[in-house]
Amino acid sequence: MQTALLVITLVATGILCLMLLLSRRSVLAEISLVLTLCAFAGALTLDWAILGAPEQAQSLARLSLTLSGTACLALVGFSLVFARTYDTARLPWTHVGILALLLALPLTAAALPAASLLRQPQPGTPWLVPLTLTGFSLQVGMIAALILALYNLEATLVRATHANRWRIKFIVLGCMAVATSQVFSATPAILYLTLDLSLRPTREIGLLLGTALMGFSLITRPGQVKVVFSQRLAYNSLVVLLSGIYFVAIGVLGQNVALRQSHAFSQLDVILALVGGVLLTALLLSETARRKAAVTLRKYFYKDKYDYRQQWLSHTHRLATANKSSALYQAVLLGFCETFGFSIAALYLRRPPNEFFDPVARLEIDVPTTPVHPGDPLCPDTDSRISVKDLRGQSLPLPVSFSIPLQSNDTLAGFILLGRPFNTDEGYEEEDFELMEAMARQSFLAMHNLNLAEELALAKEMEIIGKISAFMLHDLKNLVYTLSLMVENAKYFIGEPEFQRDMVKSLDNTVARMKQLITQLKKLPSKGSLHCEDVNLLELVQESAKAVPGAQIVVTGGPASALIDRKEMSKVLVNLLRNAHEACNGGEAVAVEVGNSPHPYVKVRDSGLGMTEDFLQSSLFVPFATTKKNGLGIGLYQSRHIVEAHNGRIEVVSSPGRGSTFTVLLPEGGLHHSHGAC
Structure with missing residues (x-):
């Protein structure tokens, strides 16, 4: 049974590695992840071989430690580059230093003799391989590396926008499942200075579960995602909290095991804990669960539904970081989705002098390219006070719930559509609508200011064009003058009348085109x-x-x-x-x-x-x-x-x-x- 599980895990890992190499995403991230998976799979195979050849346990276990150290190093490297773009345009030196330090894990295991890392198992218990103090130190270093990788992966997921988070969530969860299973199986090494190879199925299930999650992501959620990272560290971390809770629980369980005079945890207990931990992490990272929890807490423990100061600062920061119109439009939609708990959004703006509204941005929704005219069901009402339009329960071509107006001097300048709430049971009242309108006013001012800045930049570009045109006009005038002389000379000196007429006609056309080009460079038609x-x-x-x-x-x-x-x-x-x-x-x-x-x-x-x-x-x-x-x-x-x-x-x-x-x-x-x- 265990051999079949190992074979299935190795086959699944091989298929996933092939998919990663063919996915054409980030090359460095792909190589790091493939190296991680292959090294962990190799370590599992060596641990399986130890049970069949206990007399070679020391040498095989040393190779297993070497591969595990390589896998930990590669996983940390993957966590530092996957879906990330640093604001320094390269990997920070602190991260390079961490990778250099972790390089000691596989090098130490490969360089030292097996006897300095492990002792020979006792007869009758070949699955229990005692560790020396050096081997114990290597295990501690590997657990620290795995927790660091988990921390980095969580930071990437949290920093991603909810649209990008949707794309990378299952790859991150898959890596977390693999790393967590390794931490679980390494726990006896800390408690008892012993490698417990009977926990190998836990690592196999973790690797199999991780490959399934990552394969699902590659098939259903293709595309490359980049999250801009600053060198500042994030101090609020779910991984740090769960790691602390885990090691406290391990201490309690260790005492329980000692009282039972047993040498290891039950395999079923560890497997259930692993699967339960992955499911709990997926629940904690779920947008729907987060929204429901936030609404419940605000409803029963706070006076107001929103922390207005925090919402205002967050939205202002998001708008201020956008440096072009397309980025600003996406920032506006993202701010509304995250604040009010929606998964899709679209932005429509009026293009003067026209009265209709064009779709200029969208988030996780396909919208028609045709413009929306005033009076359309999607458009906010302008008969009286312009306010948020509730579209819930209406039969519309788009799955949207609210239409939020963007106003300019009491005139409708555009609107934002929101749809598919994370929490379908959440009620929206006047408090929500007032915050929507306030954020809409702030968003429109940001878009208007950026539009003015872009118009000013365009005016400067056209001024530069005018200066360049002055030099071009001078050269073109000289060419026209030269060609005119050729035409005049050809009329008198070419002997063949037919050739004369053809050449004169061609040259006249060329002169006319050049003069027309000069006129076009001077000004555009108004x-x-x-x-x-x-x-x-x-x-x-x-x-x-x-x-x-x-x-x-x-x-x-x-x-x-x-x-x-x-x-x-x-x-x-x-x-x-x-x-x-x-x-x-x-x-x-x-x-x-x-x-x-x-x-x-x-x-x-x-x-x-x-x-x-x-x-x-x-x-x-x-x-x-x-x-x-x-x-x-x-x-x-x-x-x-x-x-x-x-x-x-x-x-x-x-x-x-x-x-x-x-x-x-x-x-x-x-x-x-x-x-x-x-």
Whole structure:
């Protein structure tokens, strides 16, 4: 039976190690964890071999101690690098020193003779291997290393946001199960100066349970997580508390064992304690359990449901650490989820001069990319006082419970959706709503200030562009002048009339394009500078497609009339078509759809590499931000500027590996519109 358990544990460990090496996460963390698992598995195999060859117990036990020391060192290393990014951009010297100190564990076991670490077992009890004082010291060092690893893993889990915590929780719990089983089995070495090999099944079950938890995490919760760590130590630790309780309990149990005149704990007692400890740790780390416990304590022992000072300081600190819009949006959603006990959230903001609200951030929820209009069930009511809208019990397209308004001068500037509470029995009252509104005001001010700072930075960038353009204009003017002379000379000195006409025509076109580029560098079109007319979008798309040579462009749809500046909108279409063609690497065709439902639109779809959500949120329409090797990152910025000058907008849907779709939505045209400004 025990042999079968060992074989199952070794097979499961081997499969997990293979999965880790193929997962392509953090290479250093993967190697450390694989080394930990393999070393522990090797130590288990050697302990099993001792029972079959007791005459070689000393030498085999020394090798087992060497592998156990290696595993402890590797586990501490894993706990220091797994899912962590330090604020110093490298591993702190204190951590390097700890690893160097722990290197003495395997080196000491490997270098010293077996007789200086262990004594030969007594006949009749081959599973009890006595330790020397040096061997006892090694066991103490290994237990200290295991507790340090548990401490580090808990700190990583606590520091992670609840979305990242969801991804790494079972890997951390798996490592904790492995480490805890090793601590349990090493306890007799401290109490009786004896290695009790009869507790090997406890370590096997711990390793098997740990591999199952980690394998479950790799299969169901893929993706790499990084938690930013400061060098300051966290003093509040569940691991430290449980370790103290454990060793007090061991002392009590040791006295009980002595009174019974027994030499070891019952295997069943240890296994039940191990499984119960893992389950208790999972319960203590559960968001749902934490929320229920917090609500119960506040309800019966405190006057107020919230510690407002602590909530305010925590939320302010979270907002202050965000250095760009996408990070700030996530910080806002995370703050609301953790404060009010929800697992999903979404943020919608109004984009002037439009009246609708665009989704700009989400947390553990997929939201449609289409905007939400005032009066939508998800949108807070604006008829009277703008306040939190209770959505519980309503039939909605999203599983949300509350819509929290973001206000700017008594105007609805956006809203936050919260859903899927951790504690479904928790009641939300006026006290909750007042704190929601206060945090929403604070969040909007932070977003508004950051937006102003980004606009100022963009204005400075455009000022730099203007200075660069001055030098570019000088060089371009010289080129235009040179080409003009070539045209004039060619008219008189080229003998072949046909060649003359072709060359003159080509050079004239080049001169015209350069002059047009100079004009574009001087300024972008504004709303007042547009000359709008009713234009058939289908015809304009077909004309623009001819300006992208070599591209396979398939245009579908029917006639759609839009009130636009034909020349400026042609620039937008050519830019989008060229980008789509380059994204496809000249391979598959670019699909273009023209329609008029409910407003005129042009949809350009490619099958290229696509873009990440972070790039879409923070860099897509920013000058000089581009995914192309030779791109300048100005085309899309200019395109959006032109479309917005038409009172239109550009919507983008993209994901890595699935291509991108750009949709240009424009104002409707018709016979009742007159030509001129839009």
